[in-house]
Amino acid sequence: MVAAACLTLALIELRIGLGQQHQRAARFLFALSACVMAAIAGLELALTQVESIENAEALLRGLGTAVGLILVTLMGFVWVYFGSANKWLGLAVPCLYVIGMLGDFLGGPAMTYHQTVTGLRTVETFGGEAFIMLERALSFWNAFLYLATAMLIVFVGDASVRLWRRGGRRRALVIGGSIMLFLLAGGLHAALVSAGEVSTPYMISWAYLAILLAMASELSADVLAATQLGDRLQESERRIDQASAAADLGMWSWDLAGDTIWATGRARALVGFDGKESLDRTRFLSALHPEDREVVNRATENALVSGHGLETEFRVILPEGQTRWISSRGQVERDARGKPILMRGVVLDVSARHKAEADLLQLRTDLAHASRVSNMGQLASALAHELSQPLGAILRNTEAAELFLQHDTPDLDELRAILVDIRQDDQRAGRVIERLRALLQRRSFGSRSLSMSAIVDDVVALTRNDALARKVKFETAIVAGDLHVLGDPVQLQQVLLNLVLNAMDAVTELPLERRRVRLQAQRHGEHEVEVAVTDSGTGIAPDRLLHLFQPFYTTKPNGLGIGLSISRTIVEAHGGRIWADNNQIAGATFRFTLPLAVEAISP
DSSP states (O other), X not given: OHHHHHHHHHHHHHHHHHHOGGGHHHHHHHHHHHHHHHHHHHXXXXXXXXXXXXXXXXXXXXXXXXXXXXXXXHHHHHHHHHSOOOHHHHHHHHHHHHHHHHHHHHSOXXXXXXXXXXXXXXXXXXXXXXXXXXXXXXXXXXXXXXXXXXXXXXXXXXXXXXXXXXXXXXXXXXXXXXXXXXXXXXXXXXXXXXXXXXXXXXXXXXXXXXXXXXXXXXXXXXXXXXXXXXXXXXXXXXHHHHHHHHTTEEEEEEEXXXXXXXXXXXXXXXXXXXXXXXXXXXXXXXXXXXXXXXHHHHHHHHHHHHOOOEEXXXXXXOTTSOEEEEEEEEEEEEOTTSOEEEEEEEEEEOHHHHHHHHHHHHHHHHHHHHHHHHHHHHTHHHHHHHXXXXXXXXXXXXXXXXXXXXXXSOOHHXXXXXXXXXXXXXHHHHHHHHXXXXXXXXXXXXXXXXXXXXHHHHHHHHHHHHHHHXXXXXXXXXXXXXXXXXXXXXXXXXXXHHHHHHHHHHHTTSOGGGOEEEXXXXXXXXXXXXXXXXXXSOOOOHXXXXXXXXXXXXXXXXXXXXXXXXXXXXXXXXXXXXXXXXXSSSSEEEEEEEEBOGGGSOO
């Protein structure tokens, strides 16, 4: 019965030790102690039915070894389980016992377990049952066994006091007290049996029941605490789920060793998984948009290697075929050696933000297009005049050709010259129309290498007639030769057109000799080009300089306040910046920078 109880509790402790890394050593030591005690119970039972002195000596040798193992395993268990002990007291236990065991080797073949078996006798119990008692002669080596036991009692007492002072009173009282009770009861009874003072079998295993009861009590307390903790964790998880669902957040954690992913219900719903599906890294990546899988992989590997947090956005393809944008953030947890063992974080649906950004981009595109149309309206009369010149010349040349053809012998050389003029005027009109079409088209952003002088020439061609009509002196300068920039030609023309028209508006009311606008482009540092539009007007009030590029802010009586705002958006989208300053003498200068194309950057 005692052996069965020991083995049962040993198996339970062994199973717990396999699942709990931080208590594994203590659980294994106690399981080993309980298994050894089950063997001792069997030896004690066998000694009650022994038939010869030789068998008794063999059983006593096995019992001596088993008792030594019990003392060592209990010492190790207390040392690890209590977390603090006097190591010299602990090491003295096996040393004293080994010294005592030397008597079995030095005392001759008849010396076993520190005593000599001299005979066997039968003893009857009160119930009429009979068992065998050993007649023996004790050796002084036997004192080392009990000295080792006494040293273990001192060791356990000292460890219990230390644990008590640290606040572990229940463990010190229950576990430490039961072990000392076992040692006292078992050791005293064994000594009385060996001395022949008590006519009973060895009952060390019965005394061990005190430890079994104490450990069973601790195990019951642990099970109860684990059950209560599990209930609290479930309740906490439900609250976290409710809170995260209210905040539209999903929580997840990834166990790197087992490659298993835990996720709340909200996180699973956001990514498109059902509530029972087991998740790992491969299954998670399979739910992502094919174009985003490598991006997420790189972000994850970078977080694991660098130690920085994970921060990425990706698309998931839902079972219904819809696409959802997800933002994910996480942190890596590492062990004592710095090895990553866990990553935990949150996911958030950001589809609405991406849609808003797309709508905002479309709105900015529409506003930019409206601004170009507005500028074209402002230039309509000048452009009409510019178109009327080649069209009028074509008409006159056509009429002249008809007159030449009425002659009997038309002058073919004159007709050829007329055709050349018609072709040139047609090409001139075509270029004007092409510039208008490019500015009025709705188109997406397309960056490429552009000649800055070509952009300036196009803007000058568009505004030439308007400048003549306003009698504004227009100057251009490309410093340090032609420069190539990275950008979209139509959008950059729009920025320059906005600034040039604003500059001409600023000088329109001035005397004729003061109406000047200068457009200049030059190298700015090693990787940029700076474009400046300077006017000779009255300048800008200092308190208005900070607000010029804000949407719907204007200094014109009939202005909409979107031209400069759109210009800033375009310049910043090209990787540059735009600003305005008052000149030292008169007027203001608007400047913006653009990145140079690769071929324009000097090595």
